[in-house]
Amino acid sequence: MSSTETRTPVAAAPKPALKINWVRLSPVLYTIGLFVIWELGARISGLPHTILPTPTRVFEAIFQYWSPIWKNSVQTLYTTVLGFLIAIVAGLGIGLFIGWSKTIYAGLYPIMVGFNAIPKVALVPILVIWFGIGTVPAVLTAFLISFFPIVVNVATGLATIEPETEDVLRALGAKKLDIMLKVGIPRSMPYFFGSLKVAITLAFVGSVVSETVASNSGLGQMMASAQSNFNVPLVFAGLLMLAVEGIAMYALMAWIEKRMTGWAHRSTMSN
Amino acid sequence: MSSTETRTPVAAAPKPALKINWVRLSPVLYTIGLFVIWELGARISGLPHTILPTPTRVFEAIFQYWSPIWKNSVQTLYTTVLGFLIAIVAGLGIGLFIGWSKTIYAGLYPIMVGFNAIPKVALVPILVIWFGIGTVPAVLTAFLISFFPIVVNVATGLATIEPETEDVLRALGAKKLDIMLKVGIPRSMPYFFGSLKVAITLAFVGSVVSETVASNSGLGQMMASAQSNFNVPLVFAGLLMLAVEGIAMYALMAWIEKRMTGWAHRSTMSN
Amino acid sequence: AQTDIKLTLDWRFEGPAAGFLLAQDNGYFADEGLNVTIDVGNGSVEAIPRVATGAYQLGFGDINSLIKFLDEDPSQPVKAVMMVYDKPVFSVVGRRSLGITEDPKSLEGKKLGAPPPDGAFAQWPAFKEVAGIDDSAITLESIGFPVREPMLASGDVDGVFGFAFSVILNLKANGVPEDDIVPLLFADHGLNLYGNAIMVNEAFAEENPEAVKGFLRALAKGFADAVADPGAGAAAVLARNEILDINTETERLEMANEMNIKTPYVVENGFGGIDEARLAASIETLKISMGLQGNVTAADIFDAQFLPPAEERMLP
Amino acid sequence: MASPLVSIENVDMRYGGPDGTLAVSGLNLKIQRGEFVAVVGPSGCGKSTLMKLTTGLHIPQSGSVVVANSQVTKPVSIVGMAFQNPTMLPWRTTLENILLPLEIVERHRHRLRAHKAEYVAKAEKLLETVGLKGFGEKFPWQLSGGMQQRANLCRALIHEPELLMLDEPFGALDAFTREELWCVIRDLHATQDVTIALVTHDLRESVFLADKVVVMSARPGRIISEHVVPFARPRQLELLYEPAFNEMVQKLHGEIATARAAA
Amino acid sequence: MASPLVSIENVDMRYGGPDGTLAVSGLNLKIQRGEFVAVVGPSGCGKSTLMKLTTGLHIPQSGSVVVANSQVTKPVSIVGMAFQNPTMLPWRTTLENILLPLEIVERHRHRLRAHKAEYVAKAEKLLETVGLKGFGEKFPWQLSGGMQQRANLCRALIHEPELLMLDEPFGALDAFTREELWCVIRDLHATQDVTIALVTHDLRESVFLADKVVVMSARPGRIISEHVVPFARPRQLELLYEPAFNEMVQKLHGEIATARAAA
């Protein structure tokens, strides 16, 4: 049979070479690579810097406007995190709720899908009228935009529990809530964390969009006014700060994820 | 021990009552409920109809403007579905790519999170420069906004394969790609479909946002135009159409999901 | 062979766009051998880079923003070739009931809603200087377009920045009585700027000077038609944007004609041209309001060579 | 004690709708309080189904299952069940898995927080009994197949259930570990007031442990015979080498052979 | 045929890093081409680990594993493995699960599409051999434990591997089904040029089937003795009742008892 035919002599065990930890390095390398491509792309495409500034100019802008960028970033981070936290609680809650019963699932899911197909920016005016401009609409928009992925993944996690695992608890006379808490939630944790990665990015989008429409501070407001002044490098500086904040939040969550769902990440494949 | 102490006489098997199929009815009931709450809420809150029109007024608007609503809906549906399809292909591809190697995972994930924390509306002007206004930027925006949830769930699915399942294939000398195709993808299907629910809603948001900025047609353009005329009932009519289209797409996917991932939805809990 | 031209408007298909649409519907473009595609825009600022990059050959946008744009990067191949809004409608619109009168001084101590991308708001620094307003007690609230008029209608702010005709009509739609609305036009209080103009991509203009000329000739006819018969203009708009209301758009078009287009200067000198001195003066004004570095002169901004003779540009 | 603890009468159970697999049909079985019943039968005959019917994990389409005098319509809470496949929760350590029933069962869950140490000590003692001392901190997927099965057994025992359902609990164990655990179960049954149902493929196991061995037919399963085991308790491992014992095992063996051929 | 097909030399295998569980230590084993080796030993001693080392699913920290003359550094492709836990893919029917190896193994994957019917017929025949006729269309979770194990066996056989690794393939089966399958494996070994390694807890099984029975010590596992089985082939089931057979089983039994006590 095929592979045995090649009677190679017994190979010596491969020596471990001087090892570079590519896994740790790669985020840095990829980021540098991205900036290089961006710089080249912007130069070659010949787009005016009022449309697509080069990273060099963007960094200049960051340097030049550091104080407002910093203040507005903190504001945006604050509203985003707040909205995100509410989304986690609500997402988990609604996810469990939907997982609870087929009737609720059938009734609530379509409505939520419909609701989420609506651009949240359309709702900001209503929030502004109710809560005035500033922090509250931004937090609420961040929340409204980001809870759905959490709901979906928690609900999917609950719906795909193997009955064999459920039976372990059912045989003990466990209540549905017990099964949810002891099996449903832990089992969907890996996907819950996955959904958080999506949710946090959406939360940023939500608060920025809301700030663009109605706020005196925050990156959204800063970018909107920079845009109207043709200060496009500053707009991109704002976008870059958003990305950095998103990545920071991601790193935090990846850290929590690693501590909480190690059991699920035993796959040997991704090396 | 507790529950045996109560020596109740042997109960007769419960008779099945005249059954209403609540599961089938519930979407309708929930939707009606929603409209009732909305109508009451809008009346009681006393918000002007230029902020929050009542459903009655919205339906009037749908009736009155049916022809443009219909034409624009079709356009939006078309761009959305196109962008969504590209997102599925790209999302699956990138998800597999990320699941392929720890280095790619570590390098690409943060960048994607960063990218997704950026409101896509900021990119539309660049797309317009490259592709003009209209269908292409809308399709691309829909794609850019919606591929990330798919990537995350596919990558999570791959990362959480039980090594025991992988071993079945590895023991056969399977290549990594084989393992991805034969185990990774099918196993993450339930979550893939979950992510599609999120992705389709985002795709709608994406194409509408792009249409708002740059299009001669589509619901986004229509709503923006209505908004700038303070024809708010028509804006809400557009939102409602979006919701309806979102739900229709959801129903389609739920149907496909049911056919493809029945094996995973064996849980007896959600009844 | 017809020359293909892509034109981007400043905004959506609304009343003031009637001149463009009539030029097309009445076949004026076709007569000049042009095949014109008219696309909607997303604000009179965004049209500029669209033209500068060549994505669009021609565009309709704010000349003040164009000055700022070219001041930032004078090498960009874009120039204004025809003035459309001889007088801009940059304004603060307030409500009499909230204490705002025709006197700019009445703005002092008030709370004003300002959408950051708004063209009127951009001129605020210059306006407050020429009008001698002390802004130390003025609160500026950064609000977006969708909430601008509702917030004014509900009294959350005392006045808002914006284009007079949009704001007035929108306030009416929000239920504010007409006599409560006070538009403070910057132009009426010493701010002598130009408004929106036709811009061309210079590379295109060099290669197709005849096409540009023909376009402007056709456009002048279109605008003349729109002034002559606003009802027909509004109908042309509605043919492209069914959701509008014919009366509102007629009103909007009439207001634009009256306030922006058919100014005394235009009646005298014809539609489309400029007064070099006035443009130069406005560049000086913009140094205050937009912080120009002084990289451009009036000649860098406006190129009159493609305009048809003045007698072909007279408005009815 | 007139009424039996478990009484299954004329039960039919079909999986997956009207056209599904008929797993058991016309099943009748009574288990007295305190009795030790062993169930044997060919693979796929419905033994696991029988266990799940008794605990209320499945509800039969016809016939009645009565446990502790009440009709079973949902899972009953007096049971400790060791499933055929050790379904340990992978996110919990072995010890935490074993403590799981205590977090659920009414009697214990309220005491758990206050008496944590006591319960942990009990779990660790159990682990030691089955030869898994020191493996409590490992995750279940770090255990070998046989070790998982033993942990699974611990989980069924920890909350001292009234009715113990063991579905092939020793299948993956070597002969010696198996014999040790026989003694553990035997002693448990002797010292505590517990009723046990044991599914097994090992006839010697069934005769050594049980008061009554019931033989099931091939699918659709029903009881084809019941054998009372005559050997006095307490039974020692020496019994395994006695001729009478082996005779009974042989008899059962033969009987199943005939039943199988007939089916 | 000087060199053995499998040669394990001085292998140490530790799970989970330097402080992990030392599963096997100083393991030495040679399996000749065509040989049938049975591995017995206490639960948790490292039998499954040995199987996985041989197939290259684990790479040892020290020592060498050579299969078919090449050092094992990644999974080898000449093996058919029946895992201890039947790890069927739940989204495939039993038949599709059994066909899985054909989709992977080089030799078959290119032929599969064109010869689908032929392969399906083969799989169905195999299913029939193990008594699962008609269950091909069922999903694995619709099968009983023992049925899953039999399907698992089919999956290991379908692609006619050169080296067959069976990890307790009959643990969940009743005595009769088990004996039937013994005969299936025996005939397979007799008619095809296949090398088999079998992990089992049933000493009679090991003696009935194997050419050589190796006994492993408790963890960390190593081979403490090897016994050549003297009975001539072909062996019939009657052999089970012959005194010489039972004597050998008893001898092994006793030896393991001593080894266990020593460990």
Ligand SMILES: Nc1ncnc2c1ncn2[C@@H]1O[C@H](COP(=O)(O)OP(=O)(O)OP(=O)(O)O)[C@@H](O)[C@H]1O
């Ligand atoms: N979830 C299920 N869905 C459909 N059929 C099932 C399911 N579980 C079991 N069956 C069928 O019911 C029959 C009896 O299964 P059961 O698990 O009770 O057998 P068993 O006696 O425990 O067998 P074994 O000794 O192999 O464990 C089998 O034919 C099986 O195919």
Ligand SMILES: Nc1ncnc2c1ncn2[C@@H]1O[C@H](COP(=O)(O)OP(=O)(O)OP(=O)(O)O)[C@@H](O)[C@H]1O
């Ligand atoms: N994935 C793993 N991670 C950590 N430790 C493991 C892992 N797999 C096995 N072990 C440990 O290695 C030792 C040997 O396990 P192995 O599965 O080889 O035993 P076995 O002989 O097959 O036992 P059994 O007869 O119970 O199946 C055990 O102590 C077990 O705890």
Ligand SMILES: [Mg+2]
């Ligand atoms: Mg069973």
Ligand SMILES: [Mg+2]
């Ligand atoms: Mg093992």
